[in-house]
Amino acid sequence: MNYQDILGSCSETTVGQLVSRCPQTLAVFRKHVPEIEAHRLTTVDIVASIANVEPKRLCQELFDTVMEQTPIEELDTDLLLELILRGYDAGHLGKLPEIHRLARKIEAVHRANPEVPKGITLAVKKLEHTLTDHIKRENAYVLKRMKHDQPPRPETPIAQMNEEHSVIKRQLKKLRQMTCNYHAPESACRSWRRFYRELKALDFRLSEQIYLERDVLFPRFQF
Structure with a gap:
């Protein structure tokens, strides 16, 4: 954080x-x-x-x-919501297109280098699509209903959001495996190293946000 x-x-x-x-x-x-x-x-x-x-x-x-x-676990609900919406979601949506462009550049320019993770551009693009769709649904159907500690509606899809969190975590795990835990090889250029740094930072921030939602915020509203 x-x-x-x-x-x-x-x-x-x-x-x-x-x-x-x-x-x-x-x-x-x-x-x-x-x-x-x-x-x-x-x-x-x-x-x-x-x-x-x-x-x-x-x-x-x-x-x-x-x-x-x-402690973060005791933060006011509205402050947590603001933190998620402005601190995390906005940051992810701003960074993902840049990370995707870097992936495409690295895979194109260094396609002959065997140390380039094959399919990394597609993997990043899948994460971008998954996360963008998840954020839209979560904001519309979950987070907005939690403002001012409003009583939860029975139809609030908290379980679905947690299932989507698991999908995102699996995609992050795949990216870590493809990039050797974001460790760039000696032959990597500056753009390649920057790509891994940005991807690692995104992984950390996303994992942090999932913890805040799944283990801190959502339990306050589950029946």
Whole structure:
């Protein structure tokens, strides 16, 4: 999980917004800027500039503090839904076309190289189709019905979503096998290595999201 998933964009989230959500973050801000109370409307990245620290370092400290106070399993349902929709789904849908283009390029340019996984483009395209369709159905028929902890409808297809999660996990497993756990060979060019890095990151994020939905969010609504 990235800190942006919980904190939001550090160029938009203000000190006051974050402290109101998690009062313990005030101590982190004070450590870097003792007079932080005068900067409640200041965004996190500007505070990092004032304190002369790397924005990523400050955001990570704030993220760690938030998660210590509220483990992911105890996050408010609406916050979990926002995290899934904006943090995960939007990221997947934005990255998949790029990953597919990289796969097609690698398989075309290096088709004579025996270390190129044969059929990798088709495997990525299948994952893209499966995930895109899954996200559309899940958002329309499941997640929207969970806002504000609404009582679940008997027809809410939670079991179907979990079956689709299993399909996605099998597709990810196949990609790991085809790419030797995303380990690029010595002969790999920069695009090839980038392709494996992006694919590995997608695998991690997808697995993380499936855990959040299957083991944290959905049990709150199952009969």
